[in-house]
Amino acid sequence: MEPEINSERLKTLLDGINAFGRVKDGGFNRTGFSDADMAVRDWFAREMEADGLIVSRDGANSVFGRYGAADAPAIMVGSHLDTVASGGAFDGSLGVAVALECVRAMKEAGFAPAHPIEVAATSEEEGRFGGMLGSQTIAGLVTRDWLESAADADGVLLTDAMRAQGLEPKAILSSARPKGSVRAFLELHIEQGPVLEREAIAIGLPEGATGIVNLHVRLTGIANHSGTTPMDMRADAFAGLAEIAVQIPDMIAASGSKDARITIGKVELVPNHPHTIPGEAVFTVIIRDAREEVMRGLQARFGEVAGAAARKHGLSLSIEENSFIAPVAFDAGLIDMLEAEARRLNLPARRMISGAGHDAQTMTALCPSAMIFVPSRNGISHAPDEHSDWADIEKGAQLMLAALIRLSAG
Numbered sequence: 001m002e003p004e005i006n007s008e009r010l011k012t013l014l015d016g017i018n019a020f021g022r023v024k025d026g027g028f029n030r031t032g033f034s035d036a037d038m039a040v041r042d043w044f045a046r047e048m049e050a051d052g053l054i055v056s057r058d059g060a061n062s063v064f065g066r067y068g069a070a071d072a073p074a075i076m077v078g079s080h081l082d083t084v085a086s087g088g089a090f091d092g093s094l095g096v097a098v099a100l101e102c103v104r105a106m107k108e109a110g111f112a113p114a115h116p117i118e119v120a121a122t123s124e125e126e127g128r129f130g131g132m133l134g135s136q137t138i139a140g141l142v143t144r145d146w147l148e149s150a151a152d153a154d155g156v157l158l159t160d161a162m163r164a165q166g167l168e169p170k171a172i173l174s175s176a177r178p179k180g181s182v183r184a185f186l187e188l189h190i191e192q193g194p195v196l197e198r199e200a201i202a203i204g205l206p207e208g209a210t211g212i213v214n215l216h217v218r219l220t221g222i223a224n225h226s227g228t229t230p231m232d233m234r235a236d237a238f239a240g241l242a243e244i245a246v247q248i249p250d251m252i253a254a255s256g257s258k259d260a261r262i263t264i265g266k267v268e269l270v271p272n273h274p275h276t277i278p279g280e281a282v283f284t285v286i287i288r289d290a291r292e293e294v295m296r297g298l299q300a301r302f303g304e305v306a307g308a309a310a311r312k313h314g315l316s317l318s319i320e321e322n323s324f325i326a327p328v329a330f331d332a333g334l335i336d337m338l339e340a341e342a343r344r345l346n347l348p349a350r351r352m353i354s355g356a357g358h359d360a361q362t363m364t365a366l367c368p369s370a371m372i373f374v375p376s377r378n379g380i381s382h383a384p385d386e387h388s389d390w391a392d393i394e395k396g397a398q399l400m401l402a403a404l405i406r407l408s409a410g
């Protein structure tokens with residue numbers, strides 16, 4: 001008997017996860033180390049124990065269930081159980097549910113993997129404390145300094161949030177998996193974008209995840225009376241900002257790629273008053289692309305355009321780089337294998353780039369990693385309206401099962 005995805009069983013499992021943290025607006029609150037996040041992990045661990053898996057937890061409170069030998073290097077498969085505040089029913093939880101369903105299908109069919117399969121339900125992926133704590137712990141990327149200083153938007157320290165739940169934060173520093181102990185990491189996740197739905201393709205195979213440059217920009221002119229200052233005697237910081245913003249499509253055309261994005265997301269005008277010419281515009285610029293040289297090219301282009309706009313409007317300009325996250329490439333061999341399995345199963349699939357961050361990109365620091373995307377209705381995520389069609393989910397789960405059978409067969 002060939003292992004087969006049991007769609008009803010998978011639905012029941014996903015519903016079981018989403019019984020935790022449900023809120024009035026229809027969304028889910030399972031932020032990292034909240035009571036609902038702790039409770040869903042206990043429940044999920046009991047589910048895996050009932051399946052006869054070897055269940056364990058690490059210092060970050062990620063939960064694991066192993067099918068096969070206890071000590072041999074494993075194929076790890078999973079995603080995260082935490083959500084953003086008022087998040088959706090699929091982000092993270094779907095990948096965890098699919099991982100366990102694949103193992104259940106194998107067990108039911110009597111398929112014994114030559115290499116063990118380890119279901120992973122990672123913790124704190126959504127970055128309440130500014131990282132991807134679960135996968136960073138597994139990959140050994142958490143430093144003592146970061147651990148001790150990490151805090152959420154309300155100023156709650158990660159260490160305090162963990163201790164309030166009876167967890168010892170220091171255990172994170174000794175929870176890294178040794179190199180070679182994880183043969184590969186696979187994660188199924190919703191796309192969180194509109195591309196697959198628009199093209200009516202059930203499966204996306206990300207070749208990598210975009211990097212992020214975060215710039216802090218300040219244009220300084222002269223705040224003055226909106227009535228008495230003639231139009232040709234102004235140093236209007238907002239006019240400079242507008243002149244820069246309108247040229248973003250040209251910057252992308254000149255120096256970008258199809259994956260490039262530039263976003264001005266947060267703006268403050270000073271003094272921000274209806275009757276005053278803005279003396280200062282302070283804003284963020286986020287530049288994303290799948291290739292570092294393209295990101296740097298766009299950053300340089302942005303500097304030139306901003307400089308010219310500042311001169312034209314009589315403004316001074318400062319640009320600070322707040323942070324730089326390099327793009328990540330997923331494992332070419334795993335992507336080829338997923339593509340070949342999708343073809344064999346007659347499942348339409350397309351290669352793409354992930355514009356969002358995922359555990360799988362952190363895991364590339366430890367082992368070859370790859371992902372399967374399924375479509376998101378209207379591209380919506382991190383909101384109660386988040387939805388994926390069950391027909392697409394089934395296809396994604398079938399591909400994951402086929403991939404795990406291939407990888408675990410030796």
Ligand SMILES: [Zn+2]
Pocket residue numbers: 080091092125189
């Ligand atoms: Zn996610």
